[in-house]
Amino acid sequence: MSKSLRVRAPFDPIAAEYADLKYDEGSGALYVETYSQTVSASASQWAWKARGRAGGATGRQDGVLGAPSLESSAMRSVLENLSSITVDVLQWVPWRIGERIWKEVVRAQLDSFHIWRVFVTVYHEEEEMSLMYHRQSIIKPSIPLDGYVKPIVSESFHWITHLSISNVIFSRSELVNLSKLVNIGALDILASPRFPQISRDTMEDGIVRAWSRAAAEEGAFPKLRVLMLRYHTEVTPRSLEYINSFPSLMLYNVTGCSITARSEAKARKLGWTCEAGRDLVEALHRDKEMARSWDLPIHACFRRAGVLQSLDTSKVESVKRIDKLPVLNFRIGPNASEDLFTAFLKLDMLFFQRLPPDDTGTASESEASKKDGPEDDRPEPSPPHKRRKLKVSKHKNFEELLKEFGGM
Incomplete structure (x- = not known):
């Protein structure tokens, strides 16, 4: 929640020409009064929120009788002083001890995003299952989008x-600035028809063009595989001209936008093919490992896009490295995942899939000429045919507490 802060600045004769002067009766001084926007501390604490309470952490297994051991006492102190854990401290802690601490953090439900970020930054190569995935939801966003994006950036790619973003409006400049999120692998922006009271939709072709320019000139979105822009009337076939600048993009979902299957001819010229929702669902179900991600369709799409991307032999090793990274599923707005899951169940999807390198531009000149002309004048094509699928205690610092575990 933002509020105005009134600030008294010393008298400046130059500024006085452009502002109303104020007079302090107590001192007789002249001053200029300005206002600035601040963000309340409570609104910026989302990264620390967890389901458990530090005061309720025992540091020992339930049902154990007798006095707690030295290890249990040390663990309880660690859990009560999680705010002392930083990357600089934890990097000196071996994984055999860090793992025990992390599992106690998870058991006590104290695994806030901030704590997960610290642990995954240090131990992202350990492939611990409980570290490989973290879900964070902001149902009612109360601060600018940048306040959520900055903490989830990992320039060193410690996580993807x-x-x-669903059923919430951010400004055009805020959406354009998503290009700073270098470690983003999948982006879904939904303007759901279920919320007609949200009528001011800022998503449009110009934003995709700005992202494309950032990708081409600044190397933005290097690992973005999946882009979903759903129910945005200002997203049109023109956006197809910009998506080739995203080096890793394989799936472009435009369900409910001003794009139809009639744009397939234009898409194929650019190296993309139009796919129906049923085709993607069947492809996802072929892979049992993907099926385990059905509670998060966006993650399943990310994995599917990785399979398509690996068809380019030059990218196989890069794909493998990215797929081994921990995943942060960050949701802003109500029903962010429910709407996507519902769309999958109804097969109510329209998306474009990048063609493999050897298939790009296979349409002959004669075929292309037959399809030339205004898209709206052409008859609605039949549904796409099925395509071939490719298989401390407070008085002790954190270091002293860790020594009580032994082996340090």
């Missing part, structure tokens, strides 16, 4: 972010 899947960002879903």
Whole structure:
């Protein structure tokens, strides 16, 4: 929640020409009064929120009788002083001890995003299952989008972010600035028809063009595989001209936008093919490992896009490295995942899939000429045919507490 802060600045004769002067009766001084926007501390604490309470952490297994051991006492102190854990401290702690601490953090439900970020930054190569995935939801956003994006950026790619924004409006400049989120792997922005009271939709072709320019000139979105822009009337076939600048993009979902299957001819010229929702669902179900991600369709799409991307032999090793990274599923707005899951169940999807390198531009000149002309004048094509699928205690610092575990 933002509020105005009134600030008294010393008298400046130059500024006085452009502002109303104020007079302090107590001192007789002249001053200029300005206002600035601040963000309340409570609104910026989302990264620390967890389901458990530090005061309720025992640091020992339930049902154990007798006095707690030295290890249990040390663990309880660690849990009560999680705010002392930083990357600089934890990097000196071996994984055999860090793992025990992390599992106690998870058991006590104290695994806030901030704590997960610290642990995954240090231990992202350990492939611990409980570290490999973190879900964070902001149902009612109360601060600018940048306040959520900055903490989830990992320039060193310690994790991949899947960002879903639904049923909430951010400004055009805020959306353009998503290009700073270098470790984003999947982006879903939904303007759901279920919320007609939200009528001011800022998502449009110009934003995709700005992202494309950032990708081409600044190397933005290097790992973005999946882009979903759903129910945005200002997203048109023109956006197809910009998506080739995203080096890793394989799936472009435009369900409910001003794009139809009639745009397939234009898409194929650019190296994309139009796919129906049923085709993607069947492809996802072929892979049992993907099926385990059905509670998060955006993650399943990310994995599917990785399979398509690996068809380019030059990218196989890069795909493998990215797929081994922990995943942050970050959702802003109500029903961010529910709407996507519902769309999958109804097969109510329209998306474009990048063609493999050897298939790009296979349409002959004669075929292309037959399809030339205004898209709206052409008859609605039949549904796409099925395509071939490719298989401390407070008085002790954190270091002293860790020594009580032994082996340090």
